[in-house]
């Protein structure tokens with residue numbers, strides 16, 4: 390494949406196995422847990438090499454095709470596909486951090502990652518410093534001799550804060566840290582952090598990458614093949630690899646990633662602008678609005694769109710907010726995001742329930758905050774649904 394391809398094209402032209410000159414147009418589903426060898430010595434070698442196929446906990450051709458597709462999209466040396474986003478994040482952090490090590494993490498953080506770090510701190514003595522991620526000097530100020538990694542998110546959940554990745558990676562790399570970023574909300578169509586200096590990019594492929602609310606999955610993409618191999622070795626111990634059918638469904642979704650991301654962005658932008666003028670909406674957290682703190686950085690870093698997730702603060706309190714979400718007819722009340730259907734949820738009751746009230750306040754979440762994961766419906770129908778429910 391030519392090297393100078395747009396990601397929309399890369400998402401469609403993924404590598405498929407060659408069967409004696411006949412190439413299947415889609416990646417075949419290799420639903421097999423193990424592979425036989427005529428030569429027992431070849432088998433013995435295969436189980437120790439990430440490139441070979443021996444046993445499903447090591448790798449599988451369908452899973453490998455997904456990993457290669459993501460490596461191509463993210464500009465990575467190699468990738469690891471896992472059974473969930475948390476499986477990818479856990480395996481990466483578990484490889485990078487040992488007892489007594491220190492990590493610097495942005496405060497606006499996916500709730501599951503926050504819970505994982507809390508557990509690593511309490512049970513394994515990993516030190517965590519949370520920063521606002523507004524000024525790269527915060528990293529310098531937080532550095533210790535034991536600091537191993539910097540962990541950021543391109544676009545945060547649920548208020549869509551944008552992190553100035555190149556500026557933070559520059560400081561992290563100068564200090565010798567491994568720079569990890571969760572790129573789930575932007576997708577590789579919106580942002581390719583390795584080109585900005587990231588060492589590891591993680592995704593919940595459950596979300597935009599698969600896109601159809603039918604599969605759970607995760608990805609870790611690595612700038613450097615050696616770190617991939619270290620994390621892969623760790624994954625043999627912890628066993629998070631993706632199931633072939635889940636990988637196949639994710640590949641199927643990735644083919645339309647470019648089209649979907651454009652529509653998610655357009656719908657989110659249209660709905661956010663509409664809601665920003667509604668008297669019952671106190672605040673709209675969407676980077677496309679000039680009032681959003683990440684507006685300027687978003688325009689510079691994410692020229693192809695800001696994903697499709699934003700939050701609103703409904704005027705009133707908990708009861709008014711519950712009543713509003715109850716009255717929605719098209720948008721469903723559900724967790725997760727990045728699928729074709731529009732979903733809403735109250736972070737204080739779901740994704741961020743492991744945070745206390747002070748922690749929630751620090752990241753701008755109230756009881757009136759509703760996250761909207763905008764789907765692919767017609768924008769006019771979404772506006773009508775939200776308008777009717779707000780009353």
Ligand SMILES: *Cc1c(COP(=O)(O)O)cnc(C)c1O
Nearest residue numbers: 473474475499571573593595606
């Ligand atoms: C959903 C999500 C995760 C966790 O992924 P799972 O596939 O649910 O395990 C991690 N990070 C972000 C930003 C997410 O949205």
